[in-house]
Amino acid sequence: MADGKDIDSDIQQWQNIMQETYTSLCPFDSTSIDDLRRVTALVRAPWTEGGPIMRRIEEKHVGTYSTRIRLYYPNHDQACPALIYIHGGGYTIFS
16 A cells, blocks of 8 residues: 555545444443344444446355355446455354
8 A cells, every 4th residue: 555554544444433333332242142143234234235236146156065156247248357255264253
């Protein structure tokens, strides 16, 4: 980044908002996993709406594995970059 930081300022702002919202809703160390999942849904709700319209979304499995991939096709035919998001697994919350 131009300012010498390792993270984009927009992403840092988003992280700060998420952290502030989570901490204002419940203490993590004394909240059940089910309640934490409900809190997570509330915190993420504003970020899950809107965005670009997709022409098509496909979900597939990789070979014979249980690994799933989701392909998003935008509402236009021009060439687009690919974003590969790899979820490491092992999460009990926020997945």
